[in-house]
Amino acid sequence: MPEPHGHLFHVELAVEQPGDAIVLALPVWTPGSYLVREFARHVEGFAAEDASARPLEVERLDKHRFRVASRGAPLARIRYRVFAHELTVRTCHLDGSHGFFNGAGLLLYAEGRAREAHVLEVVPPPGWRVSTALAPAPGGRDPLEPAGPDTGGRWLFSARDYDELVDSPVEIGTHELAAFSVHGKPHAIALWGRGADLGRLAGDARTIVEHFAGFMGGLPYERYLFIVHLNASGRGGLEHATSSTLLVKRTGFFPRDAYLETLGLLAHEFLHVWNVKGLRPAALVPYDYAREQYTRLLWWFEGVTSYYEELALVRARLADPQRYLKHLGEELTALARLPGAAKMSLEEASLTAWVKFYRPDENSPNSAVSYYQKGELVALALDLMLRGSGSTLEDLLRALYRRHTDGGLPEDGVERAVAEVVGRDNARAFFDRHVRGTGPVAMDLEPVGLTVKRRRAQAFDDKGGTPGKAESGPQPGWLGASLGSGPKLAVSAVREGSPAWRAGLYADDEIVAESGFRVDRAALWDRLCERGPQGSLQLTVFRRDELVQVPVQLAEPPEDTLWLEPVETPTDAQRSAFEAWCGASLPARGVAR
Ligand SMILES: [Zn+2]
DSSP, rough: OOOOOGTTTEEEEEEEEEOSEEEEEEEETTTTTTTTOOGGEEEEEEEETTTTEEEEEEEEEESSSSEETTOOOOOEEEEEEEBBBSSSTTSSSSSEEEEEEEEHOOOEETTTTTTTEEEEEOOOOOOOOOEESSSEEEEETTTOOOOOOOOOEEEEEEEHHHHHTTTOOOEESSSSSEEEEEETTTEEEEEEESSSSSHHHHHHHHHHHHHHHHHHOOHHHHHSEEEEEOOOOOOOOEEESSEEEEEEEEESSSSHHHHHHHHHHHHHHHTTTTTTTTBGGGGSSOOOOTTOOSSOHHIIIIIIIHHHHHHHHHHHTTOOOOHHHHHHHHHHHHTTTTTGGTOOOOHHHHTTTTTTTTOOOTTTHHOOTTHHHHHHHHHHHHHHHHHHTTTTTHHHHHHHHHHHHOBOTTTTHHHHHHHHOOOOHHHHHHHHTTTTSSOOOOOOOOTTTTEEEEEEOOTOOOSSSOOOOOOOOOOOOBBOEESSSSSSEEEEEEOTTTTHHHOOOOOEEEEEEEETEEHHHHHHHHHHHHHHHTEEEEEEEEETTTEEEEEOOBBBBOOOOHHHHHHHHHHHHHHHHHHHHSSOOOOOOOOOO
Protein backbone atom coordinates (compact mmCIF):
# COMPACT_ATOMS: atom_id res chain seq x y z
CA MET A 1 0.00 0.00 0.00
CA PRO A 2 2.66 2.57 -0.96
CA GLU A 3 0.03 5.11 -2.10
CA PRO A 4 -3.27 4.39 -0.37
CA HIS A 5 -4.92 7.43 -1.99
CA GLY A 6 -4.57 5.69 -5.34
CA HIS A 7 -6.71 2.77 -4.07
CA LEU A 8 -4.20 0.22 -5.40
CA PHE A 9 -3.05 -2.79 -3.43
CA HIS A 10 0.35 -3.94 -4.68
CA VAL A 11 0.49 -7.73 -4.44
CA GLU A 12 3.45 -10.01 -4.77
CA LEU A 13 2.92 -13.76 -4.91
CA ALA A 14 5.80 -16.22 -4.58
CA VAL A 15 5.14 -19.80 -5.70
CA GLU A 16 7.76 -22.37 -4.79
CA GLN A 17 8.49 -25.16 -7.29
CA PRO A 18 5.99 -23.99 -9.91
CA GLY A 19 7.14 -26.66 -12.40
CA ASP A 20 7.08 -25.98 -16.15
CA ALA A 21 4.01 -23.79 -15.99
CA ILE A 22 1.48 -22.69 -13.43
CA VAL A 23 -2.03 -21.29 -13.79
CA LEU A 24 -3.02 -18.54 -11.36
CA ALA A 25 -6.62 -17.43 -10.93
CA LEU A 26 -8.66 -14.93 -8.99
CA PRO A 27 -12.04 -16.12 -7.64
CA VAL A 28 -15.16 -14.87 -9.41
CA TRP A 29 -17.17 -14.86 -6.16
CA THR A 30 -16.62 -14.99 -2.43
CA PRO A 31 -18.37 -17.59 -0.23
CA GLY A 32 -21.33 -16.27 1.73
CA SER A 33 -22.30 -13.81 -0.98
CA TYR A 34 -23.90 -15.61 -3.89
CA LEU A 35 -23.17 -13.30 -6.79
CA VAL A 36 -20.51 -13.52 -9.50
CA ARG A 37 -18.61 -10.33 -8.77
CA GLU A 38 -15.79 -10.74 -11.32
CA PHE A 39 -13.07 -9.50 -8.98
CA ALA A 40 -10.55 -9.90 -11.82
CA ARG A 41 -11.83 -6.74 -13.45
CA HIS A 42 -9.80 -4.80 -10.88
CA VAL A 43 -6.46 -6.55 -11.63
CA GLU A 44 -3.78 -4.64 -13.53
CA GLY A 45 -0.06 -4.76 -14.26
CA PHE A 46 0.30 -8.56 -14.07
CA ALA A 47 3.93 -9.67 -14.52
CA ALA A 48 6.10 -12.63 -13.47
CA GLU A 49 9.81 -13.32 -12.94
CA ASP A 50 12.03 -16.05 -11.50
CA ALA A 51 14.18 -15.83 -8.36
CA SER A 52 16.94 -14.10 -10.35
CA ALA A 53 14.53 -11.43 -11.59
CA ARG A 54 14.47 -12.85 -15.13
CA PRO A 55 11.03 -12.22 -16.68
CA LEU A 56 8.75 -15.24 -17.14
CA GLU A 57 6.30 -15.37 -20.01
CA VAL A 58 2.67 -14.71 -19.05
CA GLU A 59 -0.40 -15.67 -21.07
CA ARG A 60 -3.84 -14.44 -20.10
CA LEU A 61 -6.19 -17.43 -20.48
CA ASP A 62 -9.59 -15.89 -19.82
CA LYS A 63 -11.31 -13.29 -17.64
CA HIS A 64 -9.71 -14.44 -14.38
CA ARG A 65 -6.77 -16.80 -15.13
CA PHE A 66 -3.12 -16.30 -16.05
CA ARG A 67 -0.64 -18.92 -17.19
CA VAL A 68 2.97 -18.35 -16.17
CA ALA A 69 5.67 -20.26 -18.10
CA SER A 70 7.97 -20.99 -15.16
CA ARG A 71 10.12 -23.51 -17.14
CA GLY A 72 11.30 -25.46 -14.10
CA ALA A 73 12.48 -22.40 -12.13
CA PRO A 74 12.60 -23.10 -8.36
CA LEU A 75 10.48 -20.01 -7.72
CA ALA A 76 8.00 -17.87 -9.62
CA ARG A 77 7.41 -14.34 -8.37
CA ILE A 78 4.23 -12.72 -9.65
CA ARG A 79 3.39 -9.05 -9.20
CA TYR A 80 0.13 -7.27 -9.87
CA ARG A 81 -2.01 -4.46 -8.54
CA VAL A 82 -5.67 -4.50 -7.56
CA PHE A 83 -7.87 -1.42 -7.66
CA ALA A 84 -9.85 -1.36 -4.39
CA HIS A 85 -12.43 1.37 -4.03
CA GLU A 86 -15.65 -0.49 -3.19
CA LEU A 87 -16.69 -0.28 0.44
CA THR A 88 -18.81 -3.36 1.13
CA VAL A 89 -18.24 -6.36 3.37
CA ARG A 90 -17.50 -8.57 0.31
CA THR A 91 -15.08 -6.39 -1.60
CA CYS A 92 -11.81 -4.52 -1.10
CA HIS A 93 -11.34 -0.91 -0.06
CA LEU A 94 -8.19 1.15 0.22
CA ASP A 95 -7.94 4.87 0.80
CA GLY A 96 -6.10 7.35 2.99
CA SER A 97 -7.98 6.20 6.08
CA HIS A 98 -7.61 2.41 5.91
CA GLY A 99 -7.23 -0.72 3.85
CA PHE A 100 -9.60 -3.68 3.91
CA PHE A 101 -9.62 -6.78 1.82
CA ASN A 102 -11.36 -10.07 1.31
CA GLY A 103 -8.80 -12.50 -0.03
CA ALA A 104 -11.12 -13.59 -2.85
CA GLY A 105 -10.88 -10.11 -4.34
CA LEU A 106 -7.12 -9.75 -3.97
CA LEU A 107 -5.22 -13.01 -3.68
CA LEU A 108 -4.66 -15.36 -6.64
CA TYR A 109 -4.72 -19.10 -6.16
CA ALA A 110 -2.44 -21.49 -7.96
CA GLU A 111 -4.51 -24.20 -9.63
CA GLY A 112 -3.77 -27.56 -8.04
CA ARG A 113 -1.97 -25.94 -5.08
CA ALA A 114 -4.89 -24.46 -3.10
CA ARG A 115 -4.75 -27.21 -0.45
CA GLU A 116 -1.19 -26.27 0.53
CA ALA A 117 -0.24 -24.01 3.46
CA HIS A 118 0.02 -20.30 2.62
CA VAL A 119 1.94 -17.48 4.30
CA LEU A 120 0.61 -13.92 4.15
CA GLU A 121 2.77 -10.88 4.81
CA VAL A 122 1.10 -7.50 5.05
CA VAL A 123 3.27 -4.40 4.73
CA PRO A 124 1.18 -1.44 5.91
CA PRO A 125 2.05 2.25 5.59
CA PRO A 126 3.95 3.58 8.65
CA GLY A 127 1.79 3.83 11.76
CA TRP A 128 -0.92 1.47 10.53
CA ARG A 129 -1.75 -1.79 12.28
CA VAL A 130 -3.11 -5.04 10.83
CA SER A 131 -6.08 -7.03 12.17
CA THR A 132 -7.19 -10.43 10.92
CA ALA A 133 -8.29 -13.72 12.44
CA LEU A 134 -5.34 -15.55 10.84
CA ALA A 135 -2.83 -16.83 13.35
CA PRO A 136 0.48 -14.95 13.49
CA ALA A 137 3.34 -16.81 11.81
CA PRO A 138 6.61 -17.20 13.75
CA GLY A 139 8.15 -13.73 14.03
CA GLY A 140 4.84 -12.01 13.31
CA ARG A 141 2.93 -9.77 15.67
CA ASP A 142 -0.35 -10.97 17.20
CA PRO A 143 -3.12 -9.02 15.45
CA LEU A 144 -5.61 -9.47 18.31
CA GLU A 145 -3.31 -7.94 20.93
CA PRO A 146 -4.20 -4.24 21.18
CA ALA A 147 -0.88 -3.39 22.87
CA GLY A 148 1.32 -6.27 21.75
CA PRO A 149 5.06 -5.86 21.26
CA ASP A 150 5.95 -4.00 18.08
CA THR A 151 7.84 -6.32 15.76
CA GLY A 152 9.03 -3.55 13.49
CA GLY A 153 6.09 -3.49 11.14
CA ARG A 154 6.31 -7.18 10.25
CA TRP A 155 2.86 -8.68 10.04
CA LEU A 156 3.19 -12.32 9.08
CA PHE A 157 0.35 -14.80 9.13
CA SER A 158 -0.07 -18.44 8.31
CA ALA A 159 -3.07 -20.11 6.70
CA ARG A 160 -3.72 -23.84 6.56
CA ASP A 161 -4.74 -23.56 2.89
CA TYR A 162 -6.17 -21.10 0.38
CA ASP A 163 -9.70 -21.54 1.82
CA GLU A 164 -8.58 -20.31 5.22
CA LEU A 165 -6.54 -17.53 3.65
CA VAL A 166 -9.47 -16.01 1.74
CA ASP A 167 -11.90 -16.72 4.57
CA SER A 168 -9.94 -14.30 6.78
CA PRO A 169 -10.55 -10.68 5.80
CA VAL A 170 -7.88 -8.18 6.81
CA GLU A 171 -8.31 -4.67 8.22
CA ILE A 172 -5.31 -2.33 8.03
CA GLY A 173 -5.15 1.17 9.46
CA THR A 174 -5.32 3.17 12.65
CA HIS A 175 -8.56 1.52 13.78
CA GLU A 176 -9.48 1.02 17.43
CA LEU A 177 -9.16 -2.52 18.76
CA ALA A 178 -11.05 -3.92 21.76
CA ALA A 179 -10.13 -7.37 23.04
CA PHE A 180 -12.00 -9.78 25.30
CA SER A 181 -11.82 -13.42 26.17
CA VAL A 182 -14.54 -16.10 26.18
CA HIS A 183 -13.82 -19.68 27.32
CA GLY A 184 -10.17 -18.63 27.46
CA LYS A 185 -10.09 -17.83 23.73
CA PRO A 186 -9.07 -14.40 22.45
CA HIS A 187 -11.71 -12.28 20.68
CA ALA A 188 -11.41 -8.75 19.35
CA ILE A 189 -13.36 -6.05 17.57
CA ALA A 190 -11.52 -3.87 15.04
CA LEU A 191 -13.50 -0.68 14.48
CA TRP A 192 -12.93 1.59 11.46
CA GLY A 193 -14.74 4.92 11.63
CA ARG A 194 -15.52 7.49 14.28
CA GLY A 195 -18.61 7.89 16.42
CA ALA A 196 -19.22 4.56 18.14
CA ASP A 197 -18.85 3.39 21.73
CA LEU A 198 -16.46 0.49 21.19
CA GLY A 199 -16.32 -0.45 24.89
CA ARG A 200 -20.09 -0.95 25.07
CA LEU A 201 -20.11 -2.87 21.77
CA ALA A 202 -17.33 -5.18 23.00
CA GLY A 203 -19.24 -5.87 26.24
CA ASP A 204 -22.42 -6.80 24.36
CA ALA A 205 -20.48 -8.81 21.76
CA ARG A 206 -19.01 -10.83 24.62
CA THR A 207 -22.54 -11.50 25.93
CA ILE A 208 -23.59 -12.74 22.48
CA VAL A 209 -20.49 -14.94 22.08
CA GLU A 210 -21.11 -16.43 25.55
CA HIS A 211 -24.75 -17.05 24.64
CA PHE A 212 -23.95 -18.97 21.46
CA ALA A 213 -21.07 -20.83 23.14
CA GLY A 214 -23.64 -22.16 25.62
CA PHE A 215 -26.22 -22.73 22.88
CA MET A 216 -23.91 -24.77 20.63
CA GLY A 217 -21.74 -26.29 23.37
CA GLY A 218 -18.33 -24.62 23.13
CA LEU A 219 -16.39 -22.52 20.64
CA PRO A 220 -14.98 -24.40 17.61
CA TYR A 221 -12.06 -22.03 16.95
CA GLU A 222 -8.92 -20.68 18.63
CA ARG A 223 -9.49 -16.95 18.01
CA TYR A 224 -12.22 -14.73 16.58
CA LEU A 225 -12.32 -11.22 15.13
CA PHE A 226 -15.23 -8.88 14.37
CA ILE A 227 -14.30 -6.21 11.81
CA VAL A 228 -16.77 -3.31 12.08
CA HIS A 229 -16.97 -0.54 9.48
CA LEU A 230 -19.04 2.57 10.15
CA ASN A 231 -20.70 4.43 7.30
CA ALA A 232 -23.56 6.82 6.54
CA SER A 233 -26.30 4.57 5.23
CA GLY A 234 -25.24 1.06 4.17
CA ARG A 235 -25.74 -2.07 6.24
CA GLY A 236 -24.42 -5.57 5.68
CA GLY A 237 -22.49 -8.47 7.08
CA LEU A 238 -20.38 -11.32 5.81
CA GLU A 239 -19.60 -14.42 7.82
CA HIS A 240 -16.34 -16.31 8.00
CA ALA A 241 -15.25 -19.33 10.02
CA THR A 242 -13.29 -17.32 12.59
CA SER A 243 -14.27 -13.73 11.84
CA SER A 244 -16.99 -11.57 10.39
CA THR A 245 -17.23 -8.16 8.78
CA LEU A 246 -20.09 -5.85 9.69
CA LEU A 247 -20.97 -2.64 7.85
CA VAL A 248 -23.04 -0.56 10.24
CA LYS A 249 -24.62 2.85 10.08
CA ARG A 250 -22.86 5.43 12.20
CA THR A 251 -26.31 6.06 13.71
CA GLY A 252 -26.60 2.33 14.52
CA PHE A 253 -25.67 2.85 18.17
CA PHE A 254 -28.50 5.11 19.28
CA PRO A 255 -31.40 4.96 20.04
CA ARG A 256 -31.77 1.53 21.63
CA ASP A 257 -33.78 0.05 18.74
CA ALA A 258 -31.09 1.04 16.23
CA TYR A 259 -28.42 -0.42 18.50
CA LEU A 260 -30.33 -3.70 18.83
CA GLU A 261 -30.38 -3.94 15.03
CA THR A 262 -26.59 -3.62 15.11
CA LEU A 263 -26.34 -6.32 17.78
CA GLY A 264 -28.73 -8.51 15.76
CA LEU A 265 -26.42 -8.27 12.74
CA LEU A 266 -23.45 -9.18 14.93
CA ALA A 267 -25.33 -12.17 16.42
CA HIS A 268 -26.36 -13.32 12.93
CA GLU A 269 -22.86 -13.30 11.47
CA PHE A 270 -21.48 -14.93 14.59
CA LEU A 271 -23.95 -17.85 14.54
CA HIS A 272 -22.73 -18.57 11.00
CA VAL A 273 -19.54 -19.91 12.67
CA TRP A 274 -21.64 -23.05 13.03
CA ASN A 275 -24.49 -22.66 10.56
CA VAL A 276 -22.93 -22.34 7.06
CA LYS A 277 -19.24 -22.45 8.00
CA GLY A 278 -18.79 -25.41 10.38
CA LEU A 279 -21.93 -26.99 8.90
CA ARG A 280 -21.72 -26.20 5.19
CA PRO A 281 -23.98 -27.27 2.32
CA ALA A 282 -22.39 -30.42 0.84
CA ALA A 283 -22.94 -28.76 -2.54
CA LEU A 284 -20.32 -26.17 -1.51
CA VAL A 285 -17.68 -28.70 -0.45
CA PRO A 286 -15.08 -27.93 -1.67
CA TYR A 287 -15.59 -24.30 -2.64
CA ASP A 288 -15.28 -23.73 -6.38
CA TYR A 289 -14.03 -20.18 -6.78
CA ALA A 290 -14.30 -20.29 -10.57
CA ARG A 291 -18.08 -20.60 -10.89
CA GLU A 292 -21.45 -20.59 -9.15
CA GLN A 293 -22.31 -23.43 -6.77
CA TYR A 294 -25.94 -24.39 -6.29
CA THR A 295 -27.82 -25.52 -3.20
CA ARG A 296 -31.50 -25.66 -2.26
CA LEU A 297 -30.59 -25.09 1.37
CA LEU A 298 -29.85 -21.37 1.65
CA TRP A 299 -33.24 -20.98 3.39
CA TRP A 300 -31.86 -23.22 6.16
CA PHE A 301 -28.53 -21.44 6.50
CA GLU A 302 -29.90 -17.90 6.31
CA GLY A 303 -33.45 -18.40 7.58
CA VAL A 304 -32.47 -20.34 10.70
CA THR A 305 -29.60 -17.93 11.38
CA SER A 306 -31.97 -14.96 11.03
CA TYR A 307 -34.41 -16.68 13.39
CA TYR A 308 -31.82 -17.02 16.15
CA GLU A 309 -30.34 -13.58 15.51
CA GLU A 310 -33.45 -12.00 17.05
CA LEU A 311 -34.25 -14.74 19.53
CA ALA A 312 -30.69 -14.67 20.92
CA LEU A 313 -31.06 -11.01 21.90
CA VAL A 314 -34.10 -11.88 24.03
CA ARG A 315 -32.56 -15.02 25.50
CA ALA A 316 -29.35 -13.12 26.34
CA ARG A 317 -31.49 -10.38 27.96
CA LEU A 318 -30.28 -7.68 25.59
CA ALA A 319 -33.80 -7.14 24.22
CA ASP A 320 -37.25 -7.61 25.73
CA PRO A 321 -39.79 -10.13 24.41
CA GLN A 322 -42.22 -7.36 23.38
CA ARG A 323 -39.69 -6.16 20.83
CA TYR A 324 -39.27 -9.70 19.56
CA LEU A 325 -43.02 -10.21 19.10
CA LYS A 326 -43.20 -6.88 17.27
CA HIS A 327 -40.38 -8.01 15.00
CA LEU A 328 -42.17 -11.28 14.18
CA GLY A 329 -45.38 -9.35 13.42
CA GLU A 330 -43.44 -7.11 11.03
CA GLU A 331 -41.96 -10.14 9.25
CA LEU A 332 -45.41 -11.76 8.94
CA THR A 333 -46.73 -8.47 7.53
CA ALA A 334 -43.94 -8.17 4.97
CA LEU A 335 -44.60 -11.72 3.77
CA ALA A 336 -48.38 -11.18 3.62
CA ARG A 337 -47.81 -8.19 1.34
CA LEU A 338 -45.55 -10.09 -1.05
CA PRO A 339 -47.23 -11.53 -4.17
CA GLY A 340 -43.93 -13.25 -5.04
CA ALA A 341 -44.34 -15.55 -2.02
CA ALA A 342 -47.16 -17.33 -3.84
CA LYS A 343 -44.96 -17.86 -6.91
CA MET A 344 -41.51 -18.84 -5.64
CA SER A 345 -40.66 -21.57 -3.14
CA LEU A 346 -37.80 -21.40 -0.64
CA GLU A 347 -35.95 -24.05 -2.64
CA GLU A 348 -36.21 -22.02 -5.81
CA ALA A 349 -35.20 -18.85 -3.94
CA SER A 350 -32.09 -20.69 -2.73
CA LEU A 351 -31.16 -22.05 -6.15
CA THR A 352 -31.68 -18.74 -7.94
CA ALA A 353 -29.92 -16.52 -5.37
CA TRP A 354 -27.21 -15.77 -7.95
CA VAL A 355 -29.62 -14.09 -10.35
CA LYS A 356 -32.63 -13.22 -8.17
CA PHE A 357 -31.93 -12.41 -4.52
CA TYR A 358 -28.60 -10.74 -5.24
CA ARG A 359 -30.01 -8.85 -8.23
CA PRO A 360 -33.30 -7.42 -6.99
CA ASP A 361 -35.36 -5.05 -9.13
CA GLU A 362 -38.79 -3.43 -9.00
CA ASN A 363 -40.42 -6.71 -10.04
CA SER A 364 -38.88 -8.72 -7.18
CA PRO A 365 -41.78 -8.24 -4.73
CA ASN A 366 -44.19 -9.58 -7.39
CA SER A 367 -42.05 -12.51 -8.48
CA ALA A 368 -39.70 -13.64 -5.73
CA VAL A 369 -39.40 -14.39 -2.03
CA SER A 370 -36.43 -13.84 0.27
CA TYR A 371 -34.95 -16.98 1.82
CA TYR A 372 -33.96 -14.78 4.77
CA GLN A 373 -37.39 -13.38 5.46
CA LYS A 374 -39.61 -16.38 4.71
CA GLY A 375 -36.81 -18.66 5.93
CA GLU A 376 -36.96 -17.04 9.36
CA LEU A 377 -40.72 -17.61 9.63
CA VAL A 378 -40.40 -21.20 8.39
CA ALA A 379 -37.67 -21.73 11.01
CA LEU A 380 -40.14 -20.49 13.64
CA ALA A 381 -42.86 -22.81 12.29
CA LEU A 382 -40.40 -25.71 12.34
CA ASP A 383 -39.29 -24.88 15.89
CA LEU A 384 -42.92 -24.82 17.05
CA MET A 385 -43.60 -28.17 15.35
CA LEU A 386 -40.48 -29.74 16.91
CA ARG A 387 -41.39 -28.32 20.33
CA GLY A 388 -44.76 -30.04 19.95
CA SER A 389 -42.80 -33.32 19.67
CA GLY A 390 -40.61 -32.67 22.68
CA SER A 391 -37.61 -31.42 20.70
CA THR A 392 -36.43 -28.00 19.49
CA LEU A 393 -34.87 -26.40 16.44
CA GLU A 394 -31.62 -25.92 18.34
CA ASP A 395 -31.52 -29.68 19.05
CA LEU A 396 -31.84 -30.16 15.29
CA LEU A 397 -29.13 -27.60 14.51
CA ARG A 398 -26.73 -29.21 17.00
CA ALA A 399 -27.46 -32.69 15.63
CA LEU A 400 -26.88 -31.61 12.02
CA TYR A 401 -23.69 -29.80 13.06
CA ARG A 402 -22.32 -32.89 14.80
CA ARG A 403 -23.34 -35.21 12.00
CA HIS A 404 -22.25 -33.26 8.91
CA THR A 405 -19.27 -31.12 9.91
CA ASP A 406 -17.00 -33.12 7.64
CA GLY A 407 -18.76 -33.86 4.36
CA GLY A 408 -21.29 -31.05 4.49
CA LEU A 409 -25.08 -31.05 4.80
CA PRO A 410 -26.72 -33.12 2.02
CA GLU A 411 -29.60 -31.49 0.15
CA ASP A 412 -32.13 -33.74 1.92
CA GLY A 413 -30.31 -33.69 5.27
CA VAL A 414 -32.63 -31.32 7.12
CA GLU A 415 -35.81 -33.14 6.10
CA ARG A 416 -34.35 -36.53 7.03
CA ALA A 417 -33.35 -35.27 10.48
CA VAL A 418 -36.78 -33.69 11.00
CA ALA A 419 -38.41 -36.99 9.99
CA GLU A 420 -36.52 -38.71 12.83
CA VAL A 421 -38.41 -36.49 15.28
CA VAL A 422 -41.88 -36.05 13.78
CA GLY A 423 -42.12 -39.02 11.39
CA ARG A 424 -41.66 -39.19 7.63
CA ASP A 425 -45.18 -38.17 6.63
CA ASN A 426 -45.28 -35.12 8.88
CA ALA A 427 -41.83 -34.04 7.73
CA ARG A 428 -42.76 -34.47 4.08
CA ALA A 429 -46.00 -32.50 4.53
CA PHE A 430 -44.08 -29.67 6.24
CA PHE A 431 -41.40 -29.51 3.53
CA ASP A 432 -43.92 -29.86 0.68
CA ARG A 433 -45.78 -26.86 1.99
CA HIS A 434 -43.03 -24.59 3.29
CA VAL A 435 -39.87 -25.44 1.38
CA ARG A 436 -40.90 -26.98 -1.94
CA GLY A 437 -44.29 -25.26 -2.09
CA THR A 438 -45.58 -21.72 -1.99
CA GLY A 439 -48.42 -22.02 0.51
CA PRO A 440 -48.66 -19.49 3.37
CA VAL A 441 -46.54 -20.30 6.43
CA ALA A 442 -48.67 -22.35 8.85
CA MET A 443 -47.56 -22.03 12.44
CA ASP A 444 -49.23 -23.07 15.62
CA LEU A 445 -48.50 -20.33 18.15
CA GLU A 446 -51.28 -21.29 20.55
CA PRO A 447 -49.05 -23.65 22.63
CA VAL A 448 -46.76 -20.69 23.44
CA GLY A 449 -49.74 -18.49 24.34
CA LEU A 450 -49.89 -16.31 21.23
CA THR A 451 -52.36 -15.58 18.46
CA VAL A 452 -51.90 -13.86 15.10
CA LYS A 453 -54.13 -10.83 14.50
CA ARG A 454 -54.84 -8.93 11.29
CA ARG A 455 -55.89 -5.41 10.40
CA ARG A 456 -55.57 -2.86 7.61
CA ALA A 457 -52.52 -0.63 7.18
CA GLN A 458 -52.91 2.76 8.88
CA ALA A 459 -50.19 4.67 6.99
CA PHE A 460 -47.77 4.22 4.08
CA ASP A 461 -45.00 3.25 6.50
CA ASP A 462 -47.16 1.03 8.75
CA LYS A 463 -44.99 -2.10 8.95
CA GLY A 464 -47.33 -3.96 11.30
CA GLY A 465 -46.18 -5.75 14.44
CA THR A 466 -48.49 -3.71 16.68
CA PRO A 467 -52.27 -3.50 17.11
CA GLY A 468 -52.19 0.04 15.67
CA LYS A 469 -54.56 2.81 16.69
CA ALA A 470 -58.15 1.98 17.54
CA GLU A 471 -59.89 2.28 14.19
CA SER A 472 -62.05 5.35 13.93
CA GLY A 473 -62.99 7.73 11.16
CA PRO A 474 -63.29 6.88 7.49
CA GLN A 475 -61.67 3.78 6.05
CA PRO A 476 -58.88 4.61 3.58
CA GLY A 477 -59.01 3.58 -0.05
CA TRP A 478 -56.31 1.15 -1.21
CA LEU A 479 -53.66 2.20 -3.71
CA GLY A 480 -51.21 -0.75 -3.65
CA ALA A 481 -48.01 1.15 -4.43
CA SER A 482 -44.90 1.24 -2.25
CA LEU A 483 -43.15 4.57 -1.93
CA GLY A 484 -39.40 5.04 -1.66
CA SER A 485 -37.93 6.67 1.41
CA GLY A 486 -36.26 9.59 -0.39
CA PRO A 487 -37.50 13.21 -0.37
CA LYS A 488 -39.32 12.66 -3.69
CA LEU A 489 -42.58 10.73 -3.72
CA ALA A 490 -41.20 7.98 -5.97
CA VAL A 491 -43.02 4.68 -6.50
CA SER A 492 -40.63 1.85 -5.57
CA ALA A 493 -42.91 -1.08 -6.44
CA VAL A 494 -46.47 -1.69 -7.60
CA ARG A 495 -48.23 -4.68 -6.11
CA GLU A 496 -49.57 -7.07 -8.74
CA GLY A 497 -53.36 -6.90 -9.01
CA SER A 498 -53.67 -3.73 -6.90
CA PRO A 499 -55.52 -0.54 -7.96
CA ALA A 500 -52.16 1.10 -8.81
CA TRP A 501 -51.30 -1.92 -11.00
CA ARG A 502 -54.64 -1.80 -12.80
CA ALA A 503 -54.34 1.95 -13.33
CA GLY A 504 -50.90 1.61 -14.91
CA LEU A 505 -48.81 3.34 -12.25
CA TYR A 506 -45.16 2.29 -12.71
CA ALA A 507 -42.19 1.74 -10.42
CA ASP A 508 -40.00 4.87 -10.60
CA ASP A 509 -42.97 7.15 -11.34
CA GLU A 510 -42.58 10.30 -9.25
CA ILE A 511 -45.93 11.42 -7.85
CA VAL A 512 -46.05 15.22 -7.88
CA ALA A 513 -49.76 16.10 -7.57
CA GLU A 514 -53.25 14.76 -6.89
CA SER A 515 -56.22 16.55 -8.52
CA GLY A 516 -53.81 19.29 -9.54
CA PHE A 517 -52.39 19.98 -6.07
CA ARG A 518 -48.92 19.15 -4.82
CA VAL A 519 -48.84 16.19 -2.39
CA ASP A 520 -46.30 14.72 0.00
CA ARG A 521 -46.58 11.36 1.78
CA ALA A 522 -48.89 12.62 4.51
CA ALA A 523 -51.14 14.51 2.07
CA LEU A 524 -51.41 11.50 -0.24
CA TRP A 525 -52.45 9.29 2.69
CA ASP A 526 -55.04 11.92 3.70
CA ARG A 527 -56.47 11.82 0.14
CA LEU A 528 -56.79 8.00 0.42
CA CYS A 529 -58.72 8.41 3.69
CA GLU A 530 -60.85 11.23 2.24
CA ARG A 531 -61.85 9.35 -0.94
CA GLY A 532 -62.34 5.92 0.67
CA PRO A 533 -62.43 2.48 -1.04
CA GLN A 534 -65.06 3.60 -3.59
CA GLY A 535 -63.25 6.82 -4.50
CA SER A 536 -60.48 7.64 -6.94
CA LEU A 537 -57.23 9.58 -7.19
CA GLN A 538 -56.21 11.83 -10.09
CA LEU A 539 -52.44 11.48 -9.95
CA THR A 540 -49.92 13.57 -11.86
CA VAL A 541 -46.57 11.82 -12.12
CA PHE A 542 -43.22 12.40 -13.77
CA ARG A 543 -42.53 9.25 -15.79
CA ARG A 544 -38.92 9.51 -16.84
CA ASP A 545 -38.91 13.20 -17.95
CA GLU A 546 -42.54 13.42 -19.05
CA LEU A 547 -45.53 14.64 -17.02
CA VAL A 548 -48.33 12.02 -17.17
CA GLN A 549 -51.86 11.87 -15.72
CA VAL A 550 -52.82 8.58 -14.01
CA PRO A 551 -56.38 8.24 -12.71
CA VAL A 552 -56.65 5.45 -10.11
CA GLN A 553 -59.88 3.76 -9.03
CA LEU A 554 -59.28 2.82 -5.38
CA ALA A 555 -60.45 -0.39 -3.68
CA GLU A 556 -61.03 -2.07 -0.31
CA PRO A 557 -57.72 -2.33 1.54
CA PRO A 558 -56.61 -5.89 2.35
CA GLU A 559 -56.09 -6.96 5.96
CA ASP A 560 -52.39 -7.52 5.34
CA THR A 561 -51.01 -5.98 8.52
CA LEU A 562 -50.28 -8.57 11.21
CA TRP A 563 -49.22 -8.67 14.82
CA LEU A 564 -48.84 -11.23 17.58
CA GLU A 565 -50.87 -10.95 20.73
CA PRO A 566 -50.72 -12.98 23.95
CA VAL A 567 -53.91 -14.98 24.49
CA GLU A 568 -56.45 -13.51 26.93
CA THR A 569 -55.91 -15.92 29.82
CA PRO A 570 -52.75 -17.94 29.27
CA THR A 571 -52.53 -21.31 31.01
CA ASP A 572 -49.51 -22.34 33.08
CA ALA A 573 -48.52 -24.68 30.24
CA GLN A 574 -48.58 -21.81 27.74
CA ARG A 575 -46.57 -19.58 30.06
CA SER A 576 -43.88 -22.17 30.62
CA ALA A 577 -43.76 -23.09 26.90
CA PHE A 578 -43.23 -19.41 26.06
CA GLU A 579 -40.52 -19.14 28.67
CA ALA A 580 -38.76 -22.29 27.41
CA TRP A 581 -38.83 -20.80 23.91
CA CYS A 582 -37.88 -17.15 24.57
CA GLY A 583 -36.10 -17.35 27.91
CA ALA A 584 -38.41 -14.60 29.18
CA SER A 585 -41.93 -14.32 30.58
CA LEU A 586 -44.95 -14.12 28.29
CA PRO A 587 -45.73 -10.38 28.13
CA ALA A 588 -49.04 -9.14 29.44
CA ARG A 589 -51.68 -8.42 26.83
CA GLY A 590 -51.80 -4.91 25.38
CA VAL A 591 -48.21 -4.02 26.25
CA ALA A 592 -47.29 -3.51 22.62
CA ARG A 593 -44.45 -1.11 22.00
ZN1 LIG B 1 -26.34 -14.71 6.95
